[in-house]
Amino acid sequence: MAGIRLPPEDIDISQARALLTADLISDDDRSIAADSWSIKSDYGSTLDDDQRHADASEALAAARFCAASDYSSDKEEPDAETITSMLGYQSYWDATYADELTNFREHGDAGEVWFGADVMEMVASWTKGLCVDISQRHLQNHHNDDDSESISQEDKDLAGWSVLDVGTGNGMLLHELAKQGFSDLTGIDYSEGAINLARSLANRDGFISIKLLVDDVLETKLEKKFELVMDKGTLDAIGLHQDGPIKRIMYWESMSRLVAPGGLLVITSCNNTKEELVQEVENFNQRKIGEVEEEEEEEGKGGLFWYLDHIRSYPTFMFGGSVGSRVATVAFCVR
Numbered sequence: 001m002a003g004i005r006l007p008p009e010d011i012d013i014s015q016a017r018a019l020l021t022a023d024l025i026s027d028d029d030r031s032i033a034a035d036s037w038s039i040k041s042d043y044g045s046t047l048d049d050d051q052r053h054a055d056a057s058e059a060l061a062a063a064r065f066c067a068a069s070d071y072s073s074d075k076e077e078p079d080a081e082t083i084t085s086m087l088g089y090q091s092y093w094d095a096t097y098a099d100e101l102t103n104f105r106e107h108g109d110a111g112e113v114w115f116g117a118d119v120m121e122m123v124a125s126w127t128k129g130l131c132v133d134i135s136q137r138h139l140q141n142h143h144n145d146d147d148s149e150s151i152s153q154e155d156k157d158l159a160g161w162s163v164l165d166v167g168t169g170n171g172m173l174l175h176e177l178a179k180q181g182f183s184d185l186t187g188i189d190y191s192e193g194a195i196n197l198a199r200s201l202a203n204r205d206g207f208i209s210i211k212l213l214v215d216d217v218l219e220t221k222l223e224k225k226f227e228l229v230m231d232k233g234t235l236d237a238i239g240l241h242q243d244g245p246i247k248r249i250m251y252w253e254s255m256s257r258l259v260a261p262g263g264l265l266v267i268t269s270c271n272n273t274k275e276e277l278v279q280e281v282e283n284f285n286q287r288k289i290g291e292v293e294e295e296e297e298e299e300g301k302g303g304l305f306w307y308l309d310h311i312r313s314y315p316t317f318m319f320g321g322s323v324g325s326r327v328a329t330v331a332f333c334v335r
């Protein structure tokens with residue numbers, strides 16, 4: 001697997017989505033997937049694995065996922081399917097970042113910027129705009145309240161937003177966010193090589209205050225919540241594992257715990273449209289609401305997601321009679 005790369009710029013949306021859907025598994029396959037779950041124990045805590053997996057499997061049975069039968073597998077591209085599935089495995093990323101670290105040490109290369117530099121810059125500046133709007137609205141409300149209490153957490157300016165980038169890779173998005181004025185920045189990635197590369201680049205480029213940690217977002221050790229959580233390409237990668245549907249459910253559970261109430265989650269994806277992400281979030285919310293009705297809400301269980309906005313300025317193209325863009329960036333707020 002080592003060394004095989006799928007250049008992100010070469011994925012068009014129809015191809016990438018077809019490849020993702022090809023990974024959806026049948027009921028029979030799910031039991032096989034459950035057996036292969038032990039892959040997690042190679043790189044993360046297994047303390048709550050059984051419970052998390054059981055919860056996610058149960059939720060999966062109830063969730064309305066796009067059925068595997070909706071997809072007619074494109075047998076003309078078997079290699080592409082194999083390559084894309086590798087992106088769902090930590091071994092792929094460990095090998096990739098080992099190569100990228102060598103390239104960095106030998107040539108100073110920063111490595112792959114997923115979806116390209118233009119998208120990264122657009123995501124960072126658009127996100128800044130959202131956060132500034134929210135901060136200003138809170139400030140406005142605060143003044144209108146005629147309340148002379150000290151400024152609340154929500155009223156903090158941009159520099160006060162705590163930011164987490166999940167699956168940060170080389171951490172370049174965090175550099176971009178720092179240039180936009182964010183200063184409380186943390187990046188996590190389950191690949192140690194990614195974190196070593198990100199740390200080397202942050203030191204080289206003078207972003208020494210960025211915090212970088214090896215952590216699996218699906219079973220995170222982070223206990224604090226963040227006002228802004230960024231994901232560029234990580235949910236895409238997670239969904240490409242054989243257990244993708246189960247892992248996606250675990251992803252949303254983690255996110256609902258990691259994003260502070262009133263905070264934002266900004267996802268950039270090439271495997272899902274804005275509509276699909278919104279639908280996935282609605283499925284998550286419905287399931288969560290069902291759980292709360294069944295049992296007393298546990299402290300710190302996490303919030304629900306609400307669609308806030310999406311980037312409208314990505315270039316679009318026509319495919320099969322419908323208009324789409326290669327990448328979708330969607331912001332959700334958590335309540």
Ligand SMILES: C[S@@+](CC[C@H](N)C(=O)[O-])C[C@H]1O[C@@H](n2cnc3c(N)ncnc32)[C@H](O)[C@@H]1O
Nearest residue numbers: 093114167168169189190216217232233234237
């Ligand atoms: C497509 S790359 C995107 C990297 C970076 N966000 C960017 O935009 O350049 C996906 C990243 O997610 C990381 N990743 C995948 N699954 C993860 C998980 N469960 N926890 C933490 N990181 C994960 C991979 O190691 C990889 O760095």
